[in-house]
Amino acid sequence: MFVLNVIGKGAAPDIFRGLDNGPATILSPGHAFDLPVANEVAALTEARERAQDFGLDINLVSTVKRRKKLLLSDMDSTIINVECLDELADMAGLKPQIAAITERAMRGELEFEAALTERVGLLKGLKLDALERTYAERVRLNPGAKSLIATMRAHGAHTMLVSGGFGYFTQRVAEAAGFHTERGNTLLDDGTHLTGEVSTPILGREAKVKALEEAVEALKIEFAETLAVGDGANDLAMIQKAGLGVAYHAKPVVAAAADVAIQHNDLTALLYLQGYSDSEIVRSD
Template identity: 60%
Template sequence: MTHVAVVTHEAGVSDALAQLLAEATGAAPRRLDDRAVEAAADEGAFARARAVLKGQADVNRIALANRRKKLLIADMDSTMIPVECIDEIADFAGVGEQVAAITEAAMRGELDFEGALRERVGLLKGLPVETLEQVYAERVRLNPGAAALVKTMNALGAMTALVSGGFTFFTARVAEEAGFQVNQANTLLEADGKLTGAPGVPILGRAAKLEALDRLCAEGGYGRADVIAVGDGANDLSMVEAAGLGVAYRAKPALEAGADACLRMSDLSALLHLQGIGDAEIVRG
């Protein structure tokens, strides 16, 4: 068998669900930990398993060849953290609803990313720079499973990179907290302690994420097949499609359509389970 059906859920995968997987695939299940179980599955068995477990857990079919990846590349906003930082900044600036509407449309792929970013940043003109620290302290936290994902990949010798269409003020802090080795994002220009209402150039968006993936592959001697990439919006589509294993995490339909695996009910540690990594190797805490 060349593929496995991997069943994951943030709240855990019960023995009853494991038994349903076994019955659907006709294969003995292998439990990775309390949140994941897998079984050998061809296309027909996977279809049965997905139908039986629909709405109860995430079910993804993963190739066994080159399963463990050497490079993790991840989006930040609404992926590694539960918020869109620019929306949170805008809330402090009193333009939250206006900016959030633009963000949502951009994430669905309905707006040009660069134009949408310029428009949103323009609405922040005059905001004290010190507000960014308040936003980080009060609004930004890691999503469940984020630290375990990054720290485990590091421990297993992989490269880990946080790539964002957001801002370096936040990626630097999130990368340090989660353990990412590399981070990149846009910059917010400032003068006299206030935001100027303009981003630094060049603006890093969808193309820049793919370029980062290829650059890191070249630096590490990896191929695209060695990469696991995760994101949630249209801005992540190119890197998710290019990666050997592209994952849509609680994502917009535009990204789910191009991803190899979709996670709607699982936390970020499921990216380890998709690679066959279980409890004995996961770095927690």
């Protein structure tokens, strides 16, 4: 069974009168609810047309094994507010050049591993203190990140941060947000400066899928019990593999291919997608 899940300021079941096949379940008054519908695909299309000017996230969500036992999340522009590599580039005075490559890679126009190698190469000679300054001055958790992790952990889920970014940042972000575990790439250095190299194998699109598969096996759960979220092309494979794959404020190629997309709301939306109500959410942000 599927329900129409609606999230956003001013969300009200009355907007969708005539599409419903039963009473709405209110998850957050004036903000989030589930609506049972009869003709699911047609109802989703009609609901999005009705609400196109309302800034609402509207998705069809399965009610089977709805609350997930595993969260696998991207880091840059998903859990945090920036692309760390672009901010490091800013420290080196190369942000426009490197950010342009990042944008093309995230849109799926460039192969991720090659694009990462090229960008890291441009950072050769950057002092290591740029990492600390980037984290301290630029990196912030996105709204809802702590509440998402705290709530899922409180209900027994395992949480993993898996990034094509760098371990220096994934370690710190995972700790700040409350993830159980993290994985990222390793920038190589000579003790004082970056060498312009990244350790291999590079954690990219396929490595994220592998992380999901390994976690499913280790936890002895089904893929239907997993949630994967990200914004870039290198996240798409894990998003499509997971039971609930979410494109979060994502590039168009990702949003178009994912079953579920969040474009207007913060990370607590991932809890409403799983049917959590306000009374069950551990507010930690």
